[in-house]
Each structure stands twice: as C-alpha cells, then as structure tokens.
Amino acid sequence: MLGSKFSPLPDGKIFPFAPWLAPVVQEGTFDPILTDSIFKQQNITIATTVFALGKYTRFLKDFLESAEHNYFVGFRVHYYVFTDQPEQVPAVKLSEEHHLTVLTVPSSNRWQQISLSRMARLEKLIESRLLNEADYIFSLDVDSKFYGRWGVETLSRLVGVMHPWFYDKPRELFTYERRPESQAFIPYAEGDYYYGGAVIGGLVKDVYQLAKTCREQLDIDASKSIEAAWQEESHLNKYFLYNKPSKLLSPEYLWDDTKYKPEEIKIIRFSQVIKNYNEIRPNP
Ligand code: UD2
Secondary structure, three states, rough: OOHHHHOOOOOOOOEEEEOOEEEEEOOOOOOOHHHHHHHHOOOOOEEEEEOHHHHHHHHHHHHHHHHHHOOOOOOOEEEEEEOOOOHHHHOOOOOOOOOEEEEEEEOOOOOOHHHOOHHHHHHHHHHHHHHOOOOEEEEEOOOOEEEOOOOOOOOOOOOEEEOOOOOOOOOOOOOEEEOOOOEEEOOOOOOOEEEEEEEEEEEEEHHHHHHHHHHHHHHHHHHOOOOOHHHHHHHHHHHHHHHOOEEEEEEHHHHHHHOOOOOOOOOEEEEEEEOOOHHHOOOO
C-alpha cells in the first residue's frame, strides 16, 4: 500500500522521496541560493499559463502581483493569460524579465467545461508556440495567491503537486474516478498520491505529452457521455499513475486559505483564495 506507507509518515511529516525516488520539494530540502546559481547559468524561460474566464478575471490582479514578488524572481517568465475578456486583464507592473501575453478564447456556460478544456488549450499553445519560446512550463489555477518563494527548485522533467486535502490521507479516500467506464478510472488498490489539478509543470515537451494524452482521454469520455468526477484533475491523476512525475511538490506549493496549517507544513508558498463558488461560477 504505497499511498499509506509513504504519505504521510506516522509523525505527520511528508516522506522526502516518492517510492520511485522522485524528490518531494519542501522547506529544508534545498538551498535556494545554490539552486538559483545553478539554473542562472542555463538561461531558461518558464512559460506560465493562467485561465481567467467569466468572473475569474477578478483573481488576476492578486495572482499576478503576488507572483511578481515570489514566482521565479530574477528568471525569465512568460505568462500566457487565457481569457474571454481581454479588457479585464489588469495592468500589473512586471519586472524586467517577466512578460505577459493575453490570449482571447471563448468561454463556456459550464465551469466543468472551462476547467477541463484547459488541457486542449495547453496542447495547442505548446504545439503552436511554446516548443520554440520556452524551456519549462507551469499551468496554474488563477484563484490563488503566492505567499512565499516559488523558484527553480520546482523545475524538473514532469512535476505534480500533492493536493492539500489528501496528502495526509490513505489512498482509499482519494477522490480518483472510480467508474471503470471512464478513461480516468483508478481501482482502489492502485494509486500513489492524489495530485491537484491546479499545478502542472515540467519540460515543455513532457507537459505537451501530458496535455495531449489527457485531452484524448477526455474526448473518449465525452464521446461516451461520461465526465470524470473531477474533470481533468481525474485524468491528470490517471496520467501520473502510469507516467510518474520526476519531481513532486509538497502541499507548500498548493495550499487552501480555508485550511488550518499544521506544524509539519513549514511554509505556505501558493494557496487557493477563499471564494464563493455559487457567486463566481456560471453554473452550480
Ligand atoms: C479543482 C482543482 C482545479 C481543477 C478542478 C476540476 C485544485 C486546488 N483545484 O478546483 O485545478 O482540476 O478541480 O474540476 O487542485 N476557471 C475559470 N472560469 C470559471 C471556472 C474555472 O477561468 O468560471 C479556471 C480558473 O483558472 C480556475 C480553474 O479553471 O482556477 C479551475 O476551476 P476551479 O478553481 O473553480 O476548480 P476547483 O476549485 O473545483
């Protein structure tokens, strides 16, 4: 039972390696000055996609402003903001190495559709531009804020984040898709971690493979009129079961403002802000 043996340890701490020896990034496991100096020599660009459709444009200001203080400070970052309302994208002052491109896309009247169509949009953006424009990519939920450093320690071939509500739970409680009819199906006896859909990262070509595969699986499900329990997050979890992340981010990199911080979590770097789902989503 890998899920319960490795995550968490009996004292509540998170084991520093996944059972396939991928590191779990958390405070105390890396030296920020040293890691910065290593990556400084590589002249890298980190593409970052954010989706802000419908009422979610209101989250952009805090997201971007807090990113400017914490996210890959001193490294080249190119934000790609997908929105249906380009006029709502706030004019946030960016540092010299940080750039932003607004991409206008149509919205949907179902939040589930908005969330899951991110995979197809990620796939297309990488195919059309990013293979030439960036080295690494992160796709991040916009209804979030940075509270601490998020830097080059997070870079690796394929990166997933441990979901804040499940990192300390046995895998039987993970909210994987449990219906065999869905391509995202994971039986109770399988699974390593429950990964949050809010953070996907890695080398551009590896994230391309992930986005393309998840989009194909979502298409198969749609053709059978089945929608996985947690939309693209369920398909992401299935993908990571067979394509293990080369690096895992501890829940420091995806917390939830509504959740109490236990002592074992030393620092919160990125967290979902409190929101009224009924008010901001286009449908219940
Ligand atoms: C979870 C995941 C989310 C996604 C979703 C799938 C975490 C913390 N969150 O969050 O990543 O996998 O489940 O169901 O892992 N969006 C818009 N406009 C909308 C609705 C959504 O732009 O009207 C975008 C926006 O970038 C948002 C993202 O889609 O951050 C995910 O939507 P959500 O945050 O409402 O999903 P949630 O909280 O259920």
